[in-house]
Amino acid sequence: MIGPVLLIALPFLGAFLLPLVYQHYLRAAYWAAPMVVITNLIIALALWFGVSMVGPQSLLMGGFAAPLGITYYIDHLALLFIILLLAGSLSLWLGAWHRRLQEEMLTLLLIGSGTGMALSGDLFNIYVFFEIMAVASYGLTASRRHCGQSFAASLRFLIVGALGSSMLLLGIALIYALTGTLNLSHLAVLAPELLHGTTGLAAFAFMLIGLGVKAELFAVNTWVPEVYAHAPIRVIALLGGFVSKLAMLIIVRLLLLLYAGSDAYLILLGFGALGLLTAEFAALHATDLRRILAYSSMGQLGLIAIAFSIPGEAGLIAGVALAAHHAVAKPALFLLIENWGGHWQKLSGAVKVAPLASVIFLIMTLSLIGVPPLPGFWAKLLLFQAGLTAGGIFNWAIVLIVLTTLIETAYWLRINRQLFQSENNQPPVNIPPDRELWPAALLLVLLLLISLNIGTISDELTQMAYHANDTETYIKHTLPMWQTGE
Amino acid sequence: MTTLDFLFLLSLSTVLILLLFGRRPMAGWFAVAAYAMQLIMLLAIWKGFSGDISVPSSFHFMIQGHQLHWGMNGLGWFFALITIIAAMLTSAFSAGEWGQQQKNMHLQHVAMAVNVFAMLLLLSSMDFLSLFIGWELVSWAAYLMMTQRGGKAADAAFRYLLYAMAGAMMLLTAIVLINVRIHSFQFEAFWDALPVLPSALLWTISLLFVGAFGIKMALLPFHLWQATAYSETPGAGAAFLNAIAARMGLFALLIVLLKPIGMERLQILAMPLFAFIDAQSLLLWLAALTAIIPTFIALQQTDARLLLTWHGIGQGGFMLLGLAVGTPMGIAGGLLHILNYASYQAALFLAVTAVIYRAGTADLDRLGGLITRMPWTFIVLLMGIIGLAGLPPMNGFVSKWLIYKSLMDANMPMLLVAASISTLGTILSVYKLIHNIFLGQLRKAHFTLKEAPLSMIAPMLILVLIAFVTGAMPGLALTIVDAAQAALGYDLLPHHLGGITWPSGSLNMLWVTGILFYGIGIGAVIFLFLGNKRHVTHQWDNYAGGHFLSAKTPYQYSHNFYPGLMRIIGGWFGQQVLNIEMGLRHFAKLLSEVFYDSYQVVYASLYLVAALVVTLALIVKG
Structure with missing residues (x-):
């Protein structure tokens, strides 16, 4: 099976x-990078259908069996995020007006490392890919030329990111010290005995903080508004849009494989709730549009x-x-x-000057608020469903979500009002025609x-969650010599 | 394709056509025709349902194993009828001269059509998910209608939307709580489970429902948004919103909680800690307070539109009062009051809009004496306020009579007193309304005013005629109410064309009206034929209170109306709810500033070090 390797x-x-x-070959070079992404997208889609037919698959890198070798595990969950990343970066190529070698290279690195991270079944391997991804993103955020603030922001990003990476490494080291292995499925077998103590949970917290830098989790996301305000x-x-979700995917994998049944979900819940609360309120106070988007994204x-911290498939x-x-x-x-x-x-x-853009803005924000029948509503419904089913502390999380939804409504609607209603008959703002409209319209x-297809999609999601939650299959596929329960 | 599908299609195509061609000069009349067609289609549905069997729509879909489907039964039909007639007549009002004067008539047409479509969808919902979708659409459609004028209107609409979102989130929480318990979003499953739901859960769900739907109908203490939001909406739209929009809350409350099975449960659902209060009494008293307090707030208003909208809130409380009694007569009274109120409130609001159109203001301190200039508008307003005050021969009397009667029969004397206090406030303030606009002396600036054009007068007259006819012959309206009542599952109220026959006291409006006109006829005969000859003077050549009045000292006691009453009750308007709202807003602002400032890049390292220390300490301890 060559697909995943490619x-x-x-x-x-x-x-x-x-x-x-x-x-x-300058002429060919313009098309080289998009072609790579398109090829990858085709492979990923092919893998998706493969998984649909025969179920999740695994791959031993270099032929060494786990736990010594590195395994890759291909299931719908990972593929979904990979496809999102690929399709997303492809759509970002649309309408791009100047091509620049540096940015394209870094984007390709980002894609490669992100894909690797999503598929990898080895903690250290994940760390390596995560670092490549981090370096690529530092480079990308600084790629806007002649902009001092952009450089400064990405430097600060680098500092926070480096601290975060060392936390991640610390967490991985702790796990290695506790268990003597870094293979995820091997860890999954050992975890209930060795990892569910205080030290194991501390390791999770460290890894959470480290990955959280990219996943824009609370406390290590302070770089976000700064960078978003100045980067391209x-x-x-x-x-x-995409890289943050990949980091989140790793957190979910760790939670499902290593910490299912432990109290680790509370740590994730805490970080998530604090992030939601602070970021949404901060967005209400922010005035710069880019910063508002940044805070909303963190929220x-x-x-x-x-949602991911809720135990079980529903979450x-x-x-x-x-x-x-x-x-x-x-x-x-x-x-x-x-x-x-x-x-x-x-x-x-x-x-008046940008009608299509304004309408796109309106619909997207309505969907983020969760107005039916837009997809954002169904996602929120699922979250309410999961949270209230789990009960206990999650009831309070739902209360918090209700509150922040109101805040979200306030700041999004405030902007939409400005877009659609010019107060005091001011002349409309002067907006040059938007090149970025094509990808946005596509989205x-x-x-x-x-x-329109929400029913089918939710069935697919249920299927995907079922497989992702199925730790035993994961272990059986990636660690054939260790049968569970032995 | 069922008849309901056709109705949906008609409504949706009205929206689309108005969106595309709403700028054409004849768009207003097209809208009227479109609503007329929807009305015909709605009337065609009438035969399709009986009891709680509804006319289904073939549009449905599944999600996560839950079916979303739509269908219309008698209750939805009852509300849909009011909605479409209100839309048709207010559109007719705006189709002529009034609409030409408006800057953004295109948007107003579209907003009206969207509102009608959203309401039809809501009124046909058959499960909690479709209810929620309809609910949100109605909220946003109403926002679209309120916000058009910009400025103050947009601010009021924004405030409304925040309230509405809070309500929507409450509703979502409630339906998900139900689903978690019974694994279904279907109404029937909920009703089946109602008798066995644990009390704590039922309290939570009921409070969430009452909160969610109460926000829409401006139930106390969620009443603050409605008056400004509705009165800032351009005239025709405001009449529509006033007539029916807020009643969507009642509709939703009726279908989820107030069916007989829910009512039985609410009656025995004791409040934690205060076991002598049950959920039904709580709802009743909430309704009674909503009927009283906003009515007396209305009394203080100096803007005609605000006065009317505050009354709308109070009348909403009146309707809920009847419905929450839960007897066949109470339900019939509440439902009938919805219909009656819609007819005269729309007429009143259109009349005030006509006054604004001619005189340029609705400020009650700056009007007066318009009776000689706008007699038709005066007649509409007079008939309207008789209805609003609940006096014969208008229909408002019948529904209020039914509500009083049901309170008496249910042995709730205190609530009866509360209802009477509310009516007293209504009578006082509607007198202020008609006096300050039409009676007294005409202002110099208004000497040359003309009556509003026919295109505006005709719809208002039709509305008050409806109010009069259903007042003299309540049996007509009660037939429609029967269908709604049957859909809810209550026993029907026996009635005939003139009213009802009831063991503890009957009502025959044909007699009441007949005797009233007989009396008026005798008075007219005496006045016209037996009295002295009429001698018309200039209105400034007059006297009042023993003093001669001239052009220099005009008689116009419109400012500071009811000073004596206000001295007594004025101190009670403490604006506590307003202060709470303001406090919440400031608190949110404070939090947002604090959290915004906490996001400084340099802090991240600090947080990291802190996290590291804490976690390492945990490891060492563990």
């Missing part, structure tokens, strides 16, 4: 060969974290639905505001398609 290797290969191609729009869309990831379904929805809605919003930066009040009467179409 999925990871192709982007890396592309990234390293791209400078050569650019030097010698496409990079933000990529980071906020949404807090929401996703709450998983809700989390995946929320994550996928956010991955569609938020990049579209980011793409719209390329020319809309600055104070939100400057947008007065924007509908809108996608959103509407999802809302």
Whole structure:
């Protein structure tokens, strides 16, 4: 089975060969990177259908059996996030007006490492991919030329990110010290005995903080508003829309495989709830449109974290639905505001000069608030369902979500009012025609398609969550010599 | 395709056509025709349902194993009838001269059509999920209608939307709580489970429902948003909203909680800690307070529109009062009051809009004497306020009579007193309304005013005629109420064309009206034929209170109306609820500032170090 290997290797290969191609065949070079992504997308879709037919599959890297070798595990959950990442970055290529080698290389690196991280079944392997991803994203955020603030922001991002990475490493080291292995399925077998104590949970907290830098979790997400305010729009869309979800995916994998049945979910719930509360309120106070989007994005990831922290399949379904929805809605919003930066009040009467963009903004924000029949509502319904079924402390989480939904409504609607109603007959704001409209419109179409097929999609989600929650199959596939229960 | 599908399609295509061609000059008349067609389609549905059997829609879908489906029964039909007639007549009002004067008539047409569509969808919901979808659509559609004028209207609408979202979230929580318990979103499953639901859960669900639906109908203490939001809406739309929009809350409350099975449960559901209060009494007293307090707030208003909308809130309380009694007569009274109120309130609001159209203001301190200039509008307003005050021969009397009667029969004398206090406030303030606009002396600025054009007068007259006819012959309206009552599952109230025959006292409006007109006829004969010859003077050549009045000292006691009463009750308007709302807003602002400031990049390292120390300490301890 070569598919998964290609999925990871192709982007890396592309990234390293791209400078050569650019030097010698400029015309072909423009198409090289998108072609790699398209190829990957085709492979990923093929794998998706493969998994649909024969169930999750695994792959031993280099032929060494686990726990010594590195295993890759291919299931719908990982593939969904990979496809989102690929399709998302592809849509970001649409309408791009200047191609730049540096950005393309880094994007390919980001894709390769993200894919690897999603598939990998080895903690240290995950760490390596995570680091590559981190470095690529530092580079990308600084890629806007002649912008001092952008450099400063990405430097701060680098500092927080480096601290976070060391936390992740510390957590992994603790786990290694406790169990003597880093293979996820091996760990899954050993976890109930060795990892569910205080030290094991501390290791989870460290890893959570480390991964949380990318997943925009509370306390280590302070870089987000700063970076989003200055970095190139496409990079933000990529980071906020897709990369953050990949980090979240790893957190979910760890929670499901290593910490199912322990108190680890409370840690995730706490971080998620705090993130949701603080970020949504901060968004209410923020005035810069990019920052508002940044805070809202952090709040949404807090929401996703709450969903994933709910034990059982219901929480998983809700989390995946929320994550996928956010991955569609938020990049579209980011793409719209390329020319809309600055104070939100400057947008007065924007509908007159940019009607399509305003409508996209309206629909996406309504979906984020959770207005039926848009997909955001169904995701929120699943979350309510999961939370209230679990009961206990999650009832309070639902109360918090209700409260923050109100806050969300307040700040989104405030901006929409400005877009659609020009107060005091001010002349409409001067917005240059938007190049980024195409990808955003594409995402809108996608959103509407999802809302039309919501029944089918929710069935798929249920299926996916069932497989993802099935630890035994994971172990059986990736660790054939260790049968569970022995 | 069923008849309901056709109705949905008609309604949806009205929206689309108005969206595309709403700028054309004849769009208003097209809208009227479209609503007329919807009305015909609705009347065609009438034969399709009986009892709680409803006319299904073929549109449905499944999600997560739950079916969402739509269908219309007698209750939905009753509300839909009011909705479509209100939309048709208010559109007719705006189709002529009034609409040409409006800047954004296109949007107003679209908003009205969207509202009608959303309400039809809500009124046909057959399970909790479709109810929620309809509910949200109605909320946002109403927002669309309220916000058009911008400025103050948009602010009021924004406030409304925050309230509405709070309500929607309450509703979502409630239906998910139900689903967690009974694993179904179907109404029937909930009703079946109602008798055995644990008390704590039922309290939670009931409070959430009453909160969610109470926000829409501006039940105390969620009443703050409605008056400004409705009165800032452009005239025709405001009349529509006033007539029916807030009643969607009652509809939803009726179908989820107030069926006989729910009512029985509420009657024995004792309040924790205060066991002598049950859920039904709580609801009744909430309704009674809503009937009283907003009515007296209305009395203080100096803007005609605000006065009317505050009354709307109070009358909503009146309706709930009747419905929550839960006897066939109470339910019939409450339902009938919804219909009656819609007829005269729409007429009243349109009349005030006509006054604004001509005089440019609805400020009760700046009007007066318009009776000589706008006699038809005066007649509409007069008939309307007779209805609003609940006096014969208008229909408001019949429904209020039924509600009083049901309270008496149910042995609830205190609530009867509360209802009477509310009516007293209504009578006082509607007198203020008609006096300050039409009676007294005409202002100089208004000497050249003309009567409103026919396109505006005709719909108002039709509305008050409906109010009069259903007042003299309540049997007509009670037939429709029967269908709604049957759909709810209550026994029907026996009635005939003129009213009801009831053991403890009957009502025959044909007699009441007949005697009233007989009296008026005798008075007219005496006045016209037996008295002295009429001698018409200029209105400023007059006297009042023994003083001669001239052009220099005009008689116009419109400012500071009822000073004596206000001295007594004025101190009670402490605005506590308003203060709570303001406090919440400030608290949110404070929190947002604190949290915003906490997101500084440099803090991240601090947080990390703190987290590290704490976690390591845990490890060492563990």
